Amino acid sequence: MASGTAQVRRIAGLRVQVDPALVPALATGAVLAFLALYPTVMLFVGSFSDAPLGVAGRFTLAHYAAAYGDPHTYRLIGSSVVFAAGASALSLALAGALAWITVRTNAPGRGLFELVALAPNVLPPLLIATSWVLLLSPRIGLFNLAVVQRLGLPPLNVYSMPGMIFVEGLVLAPLAFLVIAGALRSMDPSLEESARIAGSTSLQTARRITTPLVLPALLAAGILNFVRAIESFDVPAIIALPARIEVLTTKIFREALAEYPPNHNLAAAYAMSLLAITMAFVYVYRRLVGRTERFATITGRGYRPQAIDLGGWRYAASAVALLILGLIVLLPIGVLVLTSLLPFYEVPTRETLQALTGKHYVYLMENDRVARALRLSVTLATVGATLAMLLSSVVAYLTVRTRVPGRGVLEVLAFVPWAFPGTALAIGLLWGYVRFPVPLYATIWILLIAYITRFLPYGLRTMTSTMVQVHGELEEASRICGAGLARTFRRILLPLLRPGFAAGWVILATIFLREFSTSLFLYTPRSEPVGPLLYHLWLDGHQGRMAALGVVISLTSLAMVVAARRAMGRLQAG
Amino acid sequence: MRAGRIVSAVSACLLGGVLVSWGSDALAQADLVGAARREGRVVVYGSLETDVFEVIQKIFEGRYGVRVEYWRAASNRVTDRVLTEARAGRPQFDVVLTNRSPMLIMKRAGVFGKYTAPSYEAFPVATHDPDGILSPSYRVVVVSILFNTRLLRPDDAPKSLAELLDSRWKGKVVMPDPTQHTTTAVWLSNLQKVLGPQHRPFVERIAGQVGLVESFIPSAQKVIAGEFPLGISYVKYVHVFGQDGAPLDYVRLNPVLAEAHHVALGARPDHPNAGKLFIDLLTSRLGLLALARAGEFVLVPGVYPPIRDADKLRIVMMDDLDDAELRKFREEFGRYFLRR
Numbered sequence: 001m002a003s004g005t006a007q008v009r010r011i012a013g014l015r016v017q018v019d020p021a022l023v024p025a026l027a028t029g030a031v032l033a034f035l036a037l038y039p040t041v042m043l044f045v046g047s048f049s050d051a052p053l054g055v056a057g058r059f060t061l062a063h064y065a066a067a068y069g070d071p072h073t074y075r076l077i078g079s080s081v082v083f084a085a086g087a088s089a090l091s092l093a094l095a096g097a098l099a100w101i102t103v104r105t106n107a108p109g110r111g112l113f114e115l116v117a118l119a120p121n122v123l124p125p126l127l128i129a130t131s132w133v134l135l136l137s138p139r140i141g142l143f144n145l146a147v148v149q150r151l152g153l154p155p156l157n158v159y160s161m162p163g164m165i166f167v168e169g170l171v172l173a174p175l176a177f178l179v180i181a182g183a184l185r186s187m188d189p190s191l192e193e194s195a196r197i198a199g200s201t202s203l204q205t206a207r208r209i210t211t212p213l214v215l216p217a218l219l220a221a222g223i224l225n226f227v228r229a230i231e232s233f234d235v236p237a238i239i240a241l242p243a244r245i246e247v248l249t250t251k252i253f254r255e256a257l258a259e260y261p262p263n264h265n266l267a268a269a270y271a272m273s274l275l276a277i278t279m280a281f282v283y284v285y286r287r288l289v290g291r292t293e294r295f296a297t298i299t300g301r302g303y304r305p306q307a308i309d310l311g312g313w314r315y316a317a318s319a320v321a322l323l324i325l326g327l328i329v330l331l332p333i334g335v336l337v338l339t340s341l342l343p344f345y346e347v348p349t350r351e352t353l354q355a356l357t358g359k360h361y362v363y364l365m366e367n368d369r370v371a372r373a374l375r376l377s378v379t380l381a382t383v384g385a386t387l388a389m390l391l392s393s394v395v396a397y398l399t400v401r402t403r404v405p406g407r408g409v410l411e412v413l414a415f416v417p418w419a420f421p422g423t424a425l426a427i428g429l430l431w432g433y434v435r436f437p438v439p440l441y442a443t444i445w446i447l448l449i450a451y452i453t454r455f456l457p458y459g460l461r462t463m464t465s466t467m468v469q470v471h472g473e474l475e476e477a478s479r480i481c482g483a484g485l486a487r488t489f490r491r492i493l494l495p496l497l498r499p500g501f502a503a504g505w506v507i508l509a510t511i512f513l514r515e516f517s518t519s520l521f522l523y524t525p526r527s528e529p530v531g532p533l534l535y536h537l538w539l540d541g542h543q544g545r546m547a548a549l550g551v552v553i554s555l556t557s558l559a560m561v562v563a564a565r566r567a568m569g570r571l572q573a574g
Numbered sequence: 575m576r577a578g579r580i581v582s583a584v585s586a587c588l589l590g591g592v593l594v595s596w597g598s599d600a601l602a603q604a605d606l607v608g609a610a611r612r613e614g615r616v617v618v619y620g621s622l623e624t625d626v627f628e629v630i631q632k633i634f635e636g637r638y639g640v641r642v643e644y645w646r647a648a649s650n651r652v653t654d655r656v657l658t659e660a661r662a663g664r665p666q667f668d669v670v671l672t673n674r675s676p677m678l679i680m681k682r683a684g685v686f687g688k689y690t691a692p693s694y695e696a697f698p699v700a701t702h703d704p705d706g707i708l709s710p711s712y713r714v715v716v717v718s719i720l721f722n723t724r725l726l727r728p729d730d731a732p733k734s735l736a737e738l739l740d741s742r743w744k745g746k747v748v749m750p751d752p753t754q755h756t757t758t759a760v761w762l763s764n765l766q767k768v769l770g771p772q773h774r775p776f777v778e779r780i781a782g783q784v785g786l787v788e789s790f791i792p793s794a795q796k797v798i799a800g801e802f803p804l805g806i807s808y809v810k811y812v813h814v815f816g817q818d819g820a821p822l823d824y825v826r827l828n829p830v831l832a833e834a835h836h837v838a839l840g841a842r843p844d845h846p847n848a849g850k851l852f853i854d855l856l857t858s859r860l861g862l863l864a865l866a867r868a869g870e871f872v873l874v875p876g877v878y879p880p881i882r883d884a885d886k887l888r889i890v891m892m893d894d895l896d897d898a899e900l901r902k903f904r905e906e907f908g909r910y911f912l913r914r
Contacts, residue, residue, distance in 0.1 A: 055661060140801050241751055242785050246912070258754035260900065261679050262654045343818040345799050346724075355819070434662040442666050520651070524666060525617065525643035536646050540623045541791040541815065 024485070025404040028394050032413040035453040039428030040275075040416050046431065047268035052261075063269035066255075073251070077273065080248040083164055083236075084229035090169030091225050092218060095176035098324045100206060103184040104192075106307040107317035114181065115558065116329050121174035122510040122557035123336070124534055125234035127550045130543075131332035132167045133158055133238060134339070140347050142335065159243035168235045172228060173328045175458070175507060176221035182503025183217030183465055184210070192308065202308055216468050220461040227278050231421040233517070248274070249421055257423065264427050271424035278419030282412060333554065340547035360548035370533065370549065374556065377513050377529040380447055381560065385459075385508035388452045389501055392459030397489060400467045401475065411460065418457040422517030425454055430521045444527045450518045455511055459504040466500025467493075502568045509564070510557050603692075606854075607638055609847035615641040616848035619656060620671035621649040622835075623814070626868045633864060634855050640848050648789070649676045650756065660685040660841070668849035671837040671856070674711070675756060675894050681707050686838040689850055693857040697873055701834075711834030712857045713870045716809040716889060717761050719747075719825040720794055725803040731825055732804070735765070736772065739779050748796045749806035751786040753908040756900065757833060758790075758806070763903045764831050764892040781910035798822055813869035813881045824881075829888040832871065 047064070051057030067073060098117055102110040120128060135143040136158035144155040157163060191213065195205040211218070233249040240250055248270070256267035310317055339345050341356045364370045395414055399407045417425050429450050433441045440446045470493065478488040494501070516531030523532050530553055537546035610616070620627065624646050631642045645667070647655065653676040659665045660683065670680065680686060688706045697710035719738070721731045732738055738747055752759040766773040787793050790807040797805040798820045809824050816822055837856055843849045855861045862872040869879045871889070878884040895903065 052657065052661060134799070137801055140799055237788060241788060242748075244786065244912075254751075254754040257654075258650060258756070260650055260653060260676055260756050260897065261657055262650055264654075344815060344820045345795070346821075347800055430658055434658060434664055441664060520647070521655070525645050536624060539646070539648065539791065540625060541795055541811070542625075543795065 022404055024394065025398050025402070025407060025410065028391070028398060029406070029410055029413070031391065032395065032410055032456075035449065035456070036413045036416045039425060039432045039453065040420075042431040043268040043271060043420065043424065043428040046265050046427075047272055049265055052264060063263075063266045064272075066266055067269045068273070073248070076246055076248045076251050077277075079161075079246070080230050083161065083168065083247055084226045084232075086162075086165035087168035087172055087229040088222050088225040090165060091172035091176045092180075092222050094169065094173045094324050094328065095221065096180055096218065098173075098321055099177050099180040099184055100210065101317045101321045103181050104187075104189075104206075104210065104308050105202075105310050105314065105317055107310060107314045107321060109318050110321070113318075113321045113325060115561070116325055117174055117177050118506065118510065118558065118561050120171070120329050120332065120554075121178070121507070122514050122554050123332075123550055124514050124516055124531065125168075125171045125232065126238065126516075126535070126538060127336060127546070128171050128332050129167055129235045129238040130538075131335040131339075132163075132170070134335050134345065135331060136163065142347070143331070145347065158239055161243075161245060163243070164235060164239045164245065167239060168229050168232060170328045170332070171232075171235060172225040173324075175228070176225055178503050178507045179221040179224065179462055179465065180214060180217050182462055182500045183214045183469065185499040185503075187213055187469065189308075196308075202310055202313070205308070213469075217465040220465045223281050223284075224458065224461055227281060227419065230277065231274055231419075233421060233423065252421065252424070264431075267424055267427060271420045274421060274424075275416070275419040278415065279412070282415045282419075333551075336547045336550050339543055340551050342544060345543050360542075360544040361552075363545055364548055364552060369528070370530075373528050373530045373533045374552070376444065376527065377531070377553075378556065378560070380444065380451060380529060381509040381512040384448050384451045384512045385505045387448075388456055388459045388508050389463070389505050391452070392456060392463045392504060393489075393494065393497065393501065395456075395460055396463035396467045397493065400464055401472065401493075411464075414456045414460050417453045418455070422454065423521070426450070426518040426521035429453070429518065433522075441522075442524045442527070446522050447519060447527065447529065450522055451508075451512050451515060454518055455508055455515075458507050458511065462500050462504035462507065463497065466497050466503075470496050498568060502564060506561050506564060509560055513557050513560070514553055603854075606847055606851050610638060610640050610845070610851040613640070613845040613848045615643060616668045616845050616852045617643045617645070617666055618669045618671065618852065619645045619647075619652050619667040620669075620837075621647060621652050621673065622671060625814075626865065626870060629864045629868045630856055630861055633860065634852060637855070638851060640851065642852065649673050652676065653679060656680055656685055657683055665840055665842050666844075667840050668843035668845045669837060669839060669852055672835065673715070673757065674834045674836060675760065675900075677708055677836045677838065678894060679897075681705075681838070685841055687841040687843070687846075689839040689853060691850070691854045691857050693854060693859070696859070697857075701873065703836075708836040708838050709853065709857055711836060711873060711891075712862060713835050713865055713872045714832040714889065714891065715757075715835065716830050716832040716871055716887065717757075717790075717806065718809050718827050718830050720797050720805050720807045720809075720811065720822055721825065722797050722800055722803050723821040723823050725800055725821075728823060731823075733825065735769065735776065735827065738783060738804070739776065743804060744783050745785065746802055747780075747783055747804045747806070748785045748787055748793050748802040749780075750789050750793055751911060753904055753911055755789050759900060759903055760833065760892055760895050761806075761831055762907065763895055763899070767890060768827075768829060768831065777907050778910050781907075786911065794822065809881060809884075809887075810869040810871070810879060813879055826883055826887065829890040831892050832889045833892045 048059055049057035050060040050062065098113065101107050102114045102117070135141050136156050138144065138155040138157045141155065141158065148155055158167065192205050192209050195209045200208065231249060233253060236247050236250050240247060252267055252270045256263045256270065338348065340360050341358070342352065343355055343357055346352060395410050398404060399411045420428070433446050440449065474492050474496070475488050478492045483491065514531050514534065515529070516535045519529050519531045520535060523529060530549065534546055534549055537549060624644065627644055627646065631644065634640065634642055649672040652670065652672050656667060656670055657680065659667070665685070670686070686707045690706050691709065694702065694710055701710035719732060732743065750758040752762050762777050765776065769776050785802060787796060793805040794807040794811040794815060796802045798815060812822050812824050837853055839846070839849045839853060859874065862874045863877060866872045866874070866877050866879050869881065871879055871884070
């Protein structure tokens with residue numbers, strides 16, 4: 001590894017071998033340790049304390065006894081694993097197929113597909129879950145009434161474990177799409193071309209060549225989505241409760257957070273098991289992608305992205321992509337648009353459609369609070385995503401490209417806060433920053449810190465999976481030509497990593513734009529982003545306004561994605 | 575004649591006293607308004623729906639030129655945030671308003687200061703807080719059975735809670751999950767007052783009849799959308815959502831149970847005068863009438879929300895459940911609602 005070359009220096013008269021990556025690694029480690037460990041330590045200490053924050057407490061194991069003394073907890077961990085594994089697998093299958101069709105083939109309309117696929121990533125899962133309830137409720141589901149009933153089949157029931165897995169899988173698919181599409185875009189197609197020259201069909205090439213090449217990205221997306229699903233509360237809250245199904249997060253909410261007063265200490269004790277599960281997955285992931293050279297496809301030999309010609313099958317590929325997009329985007333967003341145009345939601349009839357109204361959009365336009373929230377969220381999304389991606393790039397570089405001691409710790413640190421459910425992490429952040437000597441609490445800075453802390457792994461996974469594809473020989477050439485670590489990083493690696501950087505930026509920006517579970521604990525009336533605003537419209541029962549705001553956020557998000565891609569394109573051309 | 579002079583003198587004294595009192599009240603009010611304007615804003619944490627809150631906010635800002643910043647959340651989140659900030663010594667709120675149970679918890683935690691608004695005198699003495707911390711219960715939320723008028727005619731709707739147990743309603747009633755929604759647990763527990771010995775069998779059996787959601791608003795929304803013809807929720811939603819044409823009506827239970835709401839000033843508010851002024855307005859006749867027009871049941875004799883038969887309801891206040899009682903109720907009845 002180029003940058004891992006140790007330099008011999010004289011310190012206090014002693015000859016010391018110094019890795020040039022050591023100083024940046026220590027600095028990055030300090031930043032990550034602060035971001036990750038500060039709220040985590042708060043949660044950890046809280047889980048062993050018999051008193052809430054700010055009150056001197058004594059050591060106790062009572063919260064652990066309450067959480068893990070109940071045999072039901074273990075059954076729920078099992079249910080959560082089934083739910084998360086199912087949802088993650090479904091999201092990978094849908095996103096993998098869609099990404100391959102849009103990035104690597106000549107299927108007609110692929111540019112539009114890619115843009116449309118990003119839309120749901122900006123919608124809070126709460127909105128998507130609500131939309132699917134309106135589509136697949138046994139009594140009033142539009143899909144059931146319009147399709148299933150006409151076919152004479154029994155209605156599909158969203159209120160079931162398969163229903164939960166289906167909806168969560170669709171919620172997670174856009175994120176997987178972004179990660180996989182980023183990796184496919186970074187891939188050197190010469191291996192695929194060789195396979196075809198050797199007589200393989202397109203499908204054989206996809207299975208034998210493309211899939212192994214994007215395996216790190218598939219694993220990254222799978223692990224990201226598994227953990228995201230296991231800590232997910234929104235979809236279970238909407239679907240599991242009416243179905244009388246319980247998963248770990250609904251149990252945490254019921255026993256710890258819905259109490260008067262909420263028992264944060266118990267929530268923290270529960271969160272520790274999720275931390276353990278996630279850390280186990282991070283370990284497995286690191287083992288799996290440990291042999292990075294195996295996946296290196298961007299080498300000094302050239303890099304020429306080229307679409308695979310599917311011939312007559314390209315229309316079938318477009319049809320498959322449209323079907324997937326119908327599920328993850330068109331149907332839920334269609335219901336959202338319909339809801340935003342109805343005075344209140346009910347099954348549409350001719351009479352209802354005559355009552356269509358634009359009043360929810362008028363409300364959004366006339367309300368200063370909405371404009372303020374949108375401005376704040378766009379700022380948080382652009383600034384936060386850029387900072388998080390820069391930090392991710394440095395961490396990914398240090399962990400993948402160097403041999404600096406303790407580099408694995410950096411990645412683990414980045415993953416620690418992400419391992420908690422959003423609400424639990426928010427408690428840790430609240431506990432930490434409300435007492436922090438620098439007055440960050442009740443400012444937009446705490447939101448920025450919270451977003452970067454919680455979602456850094458999304459950027460990190462994208463950058464790491466892209467970085468492992470870039471062969472070390474390019475950096476070696478740079479170093480041989482006399483460039484230092486920083487210069488090599490800036491001049492060689494960053495340009496090669498642009499697709500991954502852009503994919504990560506888009507993931508983070510779209511998530512930051514609508515984030516609410518952490519924001520809810522940390523925002524004030526003076527710093528209210530759109531996520532909490534959406535949540536409050538839901539809380540107040542304004543489904544129409546909430547849907548209208550959802551549509552506006554989707555359009556804002558798409559505008560940001562288009563602008564980001566154009567900017568990235570200009571940089572690449574430059 | 576002498577007696578007449580005494581009466582005149584006493585009358586003059588009383589009148590003078592009233593005038594002096596009125597004058598000093600007016601002066602105090604003028605001082606409070608001036609001080610509040612100098613503070614510039616007031617921060618309110620509460621669980622009152624934003625649209626309803628904005629009715630008061632507009633009056634307050636229009637009248638005094640003091641900006642109101644409202645942080646709205648579910649009552650358990652309000653409690654959580656208030657306690658966290660107070661314990662950390664960084665309270666950001668001046669005023670807190672939510673339902674009785676969490677207000678009592680926060681009061682016991684010492685996060686409120688003493689304040690008695692002039693308007694409190696107009697409330698029945700029984701509703702006054704003996705410690706002078708919480709306001710009287712200036713509004714109440716009434717819980718009943720809501721139904722979708724497109725799916726059910728009023729004659730076909732159940733007439734009592736006991737009728738909900740009829741097999742024809744199985745799976746057609748929606749209600750918040752009492753194992754996670756505290757007001758519903760408090761309501762079910764207080765049904766003892768209404769159902770007497772039938773209370774326990776009712777709670778056990780209703781658990782098998784209903785679909786569950788997280789709180790009263792989703793319950794009302796599922797009824798409006800037609801997913802369930804019947805739901806347990808707040809009567810005020812008949813007006814709140816009915817304004818948009820939602821097909822919603824309610825069963826005139828006799829009696830109906832209601833939970834009290836209170837407001838209080840923070841113990842260490844950054845804007846104490848603006849906070850006091852806000853409480854004054856909220857609990858004044860002007861504020862209460864505005865709340866009533868927005869659909870709230872307020873404690874002003876003869877004033878009702880624009881909901882049919884609101885004036886005929888016999889409202890019985892729910893008793894508060896403390897932490898231990900709530901836990902006991904959930905342990906006793908929660909298993910009927912949790913299918914494990």
